[in-house]
Amino acid sequence: MNCLEFRRQLGVDPLSSGADFVGHRQECARCAEAAARAVEFEAALRRALNVAPSTQLAESILLAQATQQQRGRRIWIRRGGLLALAAMLVLAVGVGMRVEASPLSAQAVEHLRGEPEALTLSQPVPAESVREAFAKRGIALRHDVSGEVVFVGCCPMGRHPTVHMVMPGNTGPVTVIYVVDDRAKQSEDFQRDGWRGRSVPLGNGTLILLARDSGQFDRIEAEWRTALQG
């Protein structure tokens, strides 16, 4: 390789490791100087190109993929569900069975009975864990809730995927369950088995609050409205 060929290669690929290129650099002092300058320029170029993405980029991609997959699964379930429904109707007609769906409020109280230890916790969980739990359910929280959360878990409630949390308060702990896939038609307060409750349609799902005392419901509902809807 002569000087002309070397300089051409230097402009094309300053970091070339070809044997001819490396050999010439070692033999020719002037070309070695030019190569040193070119390598320095290349390093500056690489530094300048190195723009940083948002720290949430990877998470948001994974979240989008999980959401897309969930949607795909729902379509599949819906199709499968139609067949199942047809089969159930045939069965119901045949044996005179009546199908009655349990309301979300009843399912939430039932779920609470299954996880009583959640109400005894007092150590706050990091806001990141709450965000992660929602992310697992395909939901990106727009804001963190300002109130403390002492328990968070991704629980199935009957057939519904939920995020189950507990928030402490002056009048006792409040259980907050966000049902991801079922949106109530309207907000309503209810009482069931000694629990006071509220169900609120939020986003694509329903926020259910349960406590012995409903005094903190307005504040907690407002916090979750902001967290989920911005």
Add this chain to the structure above:
Amino acid sequence: MSAVNSKQRQFDALVRSLSGDLFRYAYWLCGDEALAHDLVQETFLRAWRALGDLRETNAAKAWLITILRREHARLYERKAPQFSDVSEIDIPDERDTVQPESAGEDAVIRAAIHRLDPKYREPLLMQVLGGFSCEEIARELNISAAAVMTQLFRARQKLKVMLGDGNKEANVYELS
């Protein structure tokens, strides 16, 4: 380990290891941070659907960049540009108006890269950010390897001229 879990794990690893590189490539391709973010996300969503086509993990970056370039082209087909081509973006001459937050060599070089004609910028991005060889760039851009070499040479030469580093040698050793 089920096939579904294995696919998900492979995808997670790709996203975590390559989304930054893809973002950089997308950013310099389109010149807009938010658009670059969307492009990278769309690229990975397409990659998820076609993950079975990826035979070698080592080839993942080149494969993703190919998807990203197609997605970028598709974007321009779909939405007759609501955003400007980078060549049309009016980038202030940072050499004359150096602000405290943009001071420094990087900002000056970035402004020069933005000004570079896309036909020079893209092969350079493919080489520097994508790690493509001249032959791979040639295949991707559907031009000859010799043309790629010329464009890479001129891209660096033009950048140096824009940066005031006239580099007389570059003119002397212009590729034939």
